[in-house]
Amino acid sequence: MSAFSESALLKKLEELNSSQQSIQTLSLWLIHHRKHHAPIVKTWLKELQTVSEGKKLTFMYLANDVIQNSKKKGPEYGKEFSHILPKVFTHIGETCSSDKLFGSLGRILNIWEERGVYDSKQIKEYRGRLNKEHKDSAAATSSATAGENNTNGSHGGTSKEKSEKREKRKHEESKTKVKRSRPQVAVEEKPNISQNGDATHLSPYLPLGEPPEPEELIKALANIENSASSDAVVRERIANLPPEISEIGCLSKLEDKDAAKSLAKQVNEAVLLLNEYNTRLAAEMEERTKLASMLRDFQAEQKELLAQAEKRLEEYKQKLNRMVAVQKEIRDHLSNLPDLTQLPDVTGGLAPLPSAGDLFNIH
Template sequence: MSAFTESALLKKLSELNPSQQSIQTLSLWLIHHRKHHTVIVQTWQRELQNVPEPKKLTFMYLANDVIQNSKKKGPEYGKEFSNVLPKVFGHIGETCSSDKLLGSLGRILNIWQERGVYDPKAIADYRARMHRETSAATAANTAGNGSDTAAGHKHNHNSSSSSSGNKAERSEKREKRKHEERHMKSKRSRGSHHQSASVETPAAEAENGHTPPYLPLGEPPEPEELIKALTSIENSASSDALVRERIAKLPPEISEISCITKLEDKDKAKVLAKQVNEAVDLLNEYNARLSAEMEERTKLAAMLRDFQAEQKELLAQAEQRLDEHKKKLAKMLGLQKEIHDHLSNLPDLTQLPDVTGGLAPLPSAGDLFNTLH
């Protein structure tokens, strides 16, 4: 990946857009340069305060991606962002009024709480700071009615507070219910599609009429970790030929209920019961191994998806660098040709007359005057 500089970071932040590819690409770059996390987070905070309201949400999606995907590498980003998030949510609460923005940020906070990204008290503080402007407006409206009688003022204040509280509570419950429904739907989708690589981007979600937080792909695994996971699959239950052969050779009478009626004495019944018990134990153990293998293969599919996404991003960067270097090479070759042409047009010094004996003296001013007349 390209080297880290603050100017490069500012350029990438200015080019950031709400698409999944843009957010994920920059997130990978930031995680790669996590040793500069202090400068990165401070720059992110400063730029977020200066961008238009819609882009503030994109900046928060980026932070969400970096915080969640950097946990394996280390806690640097999680701790550093926790130092600035109170100010960030306070800034958003003071300067932003879009219900869409505040609702999307509320869903990000729900996800952080659900996944244990931050302490519930910290998340409650973020939420309170984000809604500070609404609370201030309510207080201002209440104060504006000070000319009423004390009883009327108290009645209006209580009614307004009760109404606002009920409305906020209903809104919070509705938002939580929608979030849970989306979460369950997402789980069912992952279960049926084995964690499909497609993740709906914020732009696409906006087109569909809802804007839940951008849920990033998992953190790309290290090559050694991926190789280890692939190797373990080679020794999985489905490739255990010995156990499969034992199951194939089980006597048919242990699965045929009609065979029970053919038993003639107690000893044969005991033998059959022993065979059935052994077969049940064998099948239970093998089924458990197969279930574990399914989970491993699901995890492996996610690892391959994330690894492929990272490699595509690295490939795109390598192709971009190659294109830049090709352009530089073309310029250098053009300069080389110009220099060569210039040199070929210069006079050959070896063809000049021999002046080792000295040149004739220059004519005097008088000689030149006489010559002209």
């Protein structure tokens, strides 16, 4: 995974879009570099304050993904974001007016409260900062409208009442919408669920983990090679078990008590062997599931590294083309310069210049 630098972070934030893949890829990169959480969150806040309303929502989805999926690695991001989230919600409340933005942020806050990402007191503060400015701007608009209506003479009181009724009706409708939207939260938590193709998933249900180191992956692959299903010795023992221990019809062929005891002993040994082998197979299945996740995460990382390498390769190709063009221009320039070897030999010194008298005397 590429090394961390502020310029790399700025470039990734600039290229961030609302697709789920874009958000998850950058989230994985940020979690991998969580030791730089302080400058990362600081840069994130600085950039959020300059982008458009639509991209502010994308930034919030990114923060949500990082906060939730980094919990298993450590609390760094959750704590760092908690210090700046009041400022974030105040900024959005003051500068934004999109109903979609406020609705989506409300759902994020609901998820954080339900999952215990932040305590109820913090969520209440975030919600208050977000809605306070939003309500204040709406109230200012309502007051301006009421002031205009009051200039209409005797109908001023009636217009004001109508305005208040409209505001009350809008408030009731918004409450109804919130109630209707709450059951949909569970749907949004499912993997790969999106609305209109954007990343309104709040958080992936099965997030990509931190990619394993190559040595760790090689060790896991080696363990699978030596797993139960590859144990030829035990498989051969099971294959060579006598048919009498598994065929009920053979019981009728028993001639005496000693033969029955011998068969019972063989059956018990076979059961013990099979139970042990089944336990090993179950453990192998768990290891294979874990390995599949590791391979998925490793593959995602390699794809990102490949994309970055291809991008760098293209940049270097362009630089090479420019260098070749400069080199050709220099060669052309050199070919147009005079050949110094063709100049007269001045080893013995140049002839003395004529004096002023020589130039102006007429002979």
